Amino acid sequence: MVNRSTGKSSFSIVFTKLPNLALDVAILSKCKSLPASQFTGQYSQMLTDVHTQLNNANQKYKAAADLHKRQVLFKVGDLVMVRLRRERFAPGTYTKLSRRKLGPVPIIAKINDNAYTVELPSGYNTSPTFNVSDIWPYHPPDDTVHIISSSESSSSAAVED
Template sequence: MLRCLVQEHQRGWDEKLGQAEFAYNSMTNRSTGKTPFSIVYTKPPNHTVDLAVLPKCASKPAADFAIQFSQMLQEVREKLDASNRKYKEDANRRRRERSFAPGDLVMIRMRRERFPQEYQSKLSPRRIGPFAVLKQINPNAYVIDLPAHYNTSATFNIGDLVKYHPPDEAPTNLSSTDSDSTDGGGE
């Protein structure tokens, strides 16, 4: 936001900071449906257009104010809960329940931070394995029978594990009639 306000006058960023803060606090939040300013101060902020109209000076009883404020906070909570439910539904729509039993074979996703010496180029394999599952710590963590030369923890998140599917066991028969070489040795 500051980059847009400052543009080519980058040394004057501190003069634009108040403007950026006001703009941010005046924008309606997607989750709450209210501006941060109105949540804190119980009313929308005064803009330049609003300065021509002076605020009302009539005072209301404190009880009415407290009721109005608590109702507004309740609305905010309900909107946040509805927004969180929607985010959860969207995330769970693509999520599949996975679990592994001890002895299952899994492939481990290579991450540069866990396997820096094995993960060297774009052409390196994305997964290594298969390795056996030793035990389940919780629904999201498993201990894998990882060889010692990997020098990393044997506990992995389920997001880094994929069930191992062995290659087809179908027999492959190649005879000289199936190849496209010539009788002279392929010359």
């Protein structure tokens, strides 16, 4: 069956035909035989085609995966919220009621656009390096006064005539 990534069947990649003898392609290139040199040329071309096809398939997969990627860049010193996954907890300490997000914590180093090091509070025995998928910008709560609309006001309020 033809593989969608390579465009060829696995058998045709491994065996170009049913071989009569086990020959090494490197040895065949030094051979003066016309059929042997044609075979090595075809085999080398087939390997090049498979390599190109795999690269094209990987580019398509990357493009499809990048559609769902969240591109967020942080600077050193930014305050962020960090998600602690189950794997980050010591064995036996994780419960379903454990804190999921930690913060705000400052970023102390940028490894690349996808990984940052944060300053974790003492008591957390885990690596301070997090993937960008586990980091959110911290937005402090605002101090604005919320006005209650008349439909939300109490019906027991005195009505003046």
